[in-house]
Amino acid sequence: MKKTVTTLADGRELIYYDARDDAVRDAVDMRPLDPVSSSSEIRYDALLGDSVVIASHRQGRTYHPPADACPLCPSRDGLRSEIPASDYEVAVFENRFPSLAGDSGRCEVVCFTSDHEASFADLTPAQARLVLDAWTDRTAELAERPGVEQVYCFENRGAEIGVTLGHPHGQIYAFPYTTPRTALMRRRAAEHRTRTGRNLFDDVVERERTDAVRVVLESEHWIAFVPYAAHWPYEVHLYPTRRVPDLRVLDEPARTEFPQIYLELLRRFDRLFGPAEPPTPYIAAWHQAPFTGEDREEFGMHLELFTVRRASGKLKYLAGTESGMGAFMNDVPPEAAAERLREVASK
Template identity: 80%
Template sequence: MKKTVTTLADGRELIYYDTRDDTVRTAVDPRPLAPVVSRSEIRYDELTGDPVAIASHRQTRTHLPPADACPLCPARAGRESEIPEESYEVVVFENRFPSLSGGVGRCEVVCFTDDHTDSFADLTEERAALVLDAWTDRTAELSALPGVEQVYCFENRGAEIGVTLPHAHGQIYAFPYVTPRTAAMRRRTDEHGAATGRNLFDDLVARERADAERVVLETEHWIAFVPYAAHWPYEVHLHPKRRVPDLLALDGAARTECAQVYLELLRRFDRIFGPDEPPTPYIAAWHQAPFTDERREDLGLHLELFTVRRASGKLKFLAGTESGMGAFMNDVRPEDAARRLREVAGA
């Protein structure tokens, strides 16, 4: 992998990741951009203690532009974009409209391909591996920034999810706090360890392998399953069989298989509802242990992949119980979801 670091016209960092060592990136951003002025504020819910980022500057961010004005496509004559080169493989740059900024974290955009019509599932294994390398590199870089506690790589796909740019991309958030879901996992891991003397993530993977009813696929180094108490209609958790706290700790064999397994899961998600249904909207969330956690080795790296589509033409909305009380109600039995995801393997 070759990494080329440069800056955009307003001073934001932009990084090219290429598979070939002889790739040269020299294009300069010609846009007359003023420096980005944004500052987030972190407040804490007095009733729960949960952190909330206040980022009012994001109200003016780009929203569903036409394809010929996509800011994530490569630059062309007469059409400027966030990426000055005429083509690229994988690109990461600082978000122009960050939710976290001004010394309270950092937000980056990850472009998976320069093809406006492709999705992640359309990538080759080599390109998917390059994205994994970029996620890993950014995790290392961002975790070293002052005040950063947790690094979160994720992708939102589909207008139903709220995506404002359809070009295949994800984001990386460097949080200045431990996110509420991770904090809950930390508590449960501690409780399980105190009660059993064992690790929660190890026991979870062992139970799903032994039960097998909710297992979607299994390889030498990875296992994917629908969780026993899935929140979402179709939800898959992907765990390495050897527990590691983050992407940095994956060994070579697990990294190679990761790209293969991840692509297979995304392709199965697109087959759930049949060939006549539009692409399945989803969120793909990589959970990594906080870098400030003294016992971070107890926590397990894993992917949580889920969709808000519950049936053909129907969405699951977070209504009164979910949004108001955080009490999820799932319309699809997890065992049925797992069976469906096994049925569409290689279809």
Template identity: 75%
Template sequence: MKRTATRLADGRELFYYDLRDDTVRDAPDLRRPAPVATTSEVRRDPLLGDSVVIASHRQGRTYHPPPDDCPLCPSRAGRSTEIPEPDYDVAVFENRFPSLAGDSGRCEVVCFTPDHHASFADLDEERAALVLAAWTDRTADLAELPTVAQVFCFENRGAEIGVTLGHPHGQIYAYPFTTPRTERMLDSAAGHHRRTGGENLFDATVAAERADGRRVVLDTAHWTAFVPYAAHWPYELHLYPRRRVPDLPALDDAARTEFPQVYLELLRRFDRIFGLPEPTPYVSAWHQAPFRHPHRSEFALHLELFTVRRAPGKLKFLAGSESGMSVFINDVPPEAAAERLREVAST
């Protein structure tokens, strides 16, 4: 992998990740955009203790442009985009409309491929490995920023999820705090550790799923994927490396090598769940340990992949119970979801 760091015309950082070590990236950004203006502010909910980001400038972000005006495609003669080169392998740049900025953190966009009409599932294993390398590299870099407490790499795919740009891409959020979801997991892990005299909750959870077997979807030498016992979403997968590590930079070479094959297989199964011609909308979310948390070593890196589609033509909406009381009601039994995900395995 070769990384080339440069800057866009407005000063934002851009990183190219290339498969070939002899690749040269020196195309200038020919645009003259207005300076980036952000209004990000983190406020704390006094009742729940949650951090809420107020980012009013995002009201003006690019919204469903036509394919020939996509800002994530490579630049072409007469049309400059966020990526000045006429082609790229993987590109990462600071978001022009970030939810988090300055002392409130940082947001980056990860473009998986120059092909506007592709998806992550269409990548080959070499390109998928390059995306993993980019996630890892950016996590390590952002960990060095004193204002960053946790890094979240994720992909939203599909209009049903709320995606405003159709080009295959993900994002990286660098939070200035430990997220509420992670705090809850760490609190649960600490409690389990006390009650059991030292057992790790993440290890115990994966071991229990492997022993039960009914919800295991894929079990390889270095990764285990299963539908959790108390799945929140109609089709939800959790993917863990067999050796517990706190974050992406800590993955060993064996897990890295096997990841592209495993992840691409899971994404392709998701697209086959409903037997529909259109791709399945999903969220793919890496959970990594906070950098300076006292219980960081107890956390287990894992990926959660889920869809809001519960049946052909039907979505799972976060209505009264979910939105009002944070109590999820799942219409699809996790065991049935796991069985379906095993049925649609690649032949």
């Protein structure tokens, strides 16, 4: 993999990732951009113990542009985008409208491919591996930045999720604090260790492997299953079979096998509701250990993939119980979801 670091016209960082070592990335951003002016304020919720980011400058961010004005496509005659090159493999740049900025962290955009009409599921295994390498490199680099506590790589796909740019892309957030969901998992893992002497993540994976009814895919280095208490209609957790705290520690055999496993999961998601349905909206989220704390080796890095679509033409909305109380109600039994995900396997 070749990594080329450059800057955009307003001083933001842009990084190209190429599979070929002889790739040349020397295009210059010619846009007359003003310096980025953004500020984020982190406020503490005393009742819940959560941190909330206030980022008012994001009100003016790009919203559903037409395809011929997509800011994530390569630049060409008539279009000066965030990517000055006329083509690219994987590109990462600082978000122009970040939720986290300055001392409050950093937000990056990850463009998976230059093809506007593609999706992650359309990538080749080699392309998917390059994205994995980019996620890993960004995790490693952001981990060294002062004040960064946790790195979160994720993809939102589909208008139903709230995506405002149709180009296949994801994001990376470098948080200056441990996110509430991760903090809760750490507490539960510590309690489990005290009570049983065992690792919580290992026990969860082993229970699913032994039960088997909710396992969707299993290979030598990965296992994917619908969790016993799934929150979402179709939700899959993907774990490496050897527990690691973050992407930096993932070994080469697991890295090599990841593209085939992950691409198959995404393609099954797109087949869940039949060919007449639009592509399945989803969130794919890497859960990595925070960078501080003696217990970080206890954390089991994994990817959580889920959709808000519960049936053909029907969405699961976060209604009063979920949004108001954080109490989830799931219409699809996890065992039925796992069975359906096995039924739509690639032939």
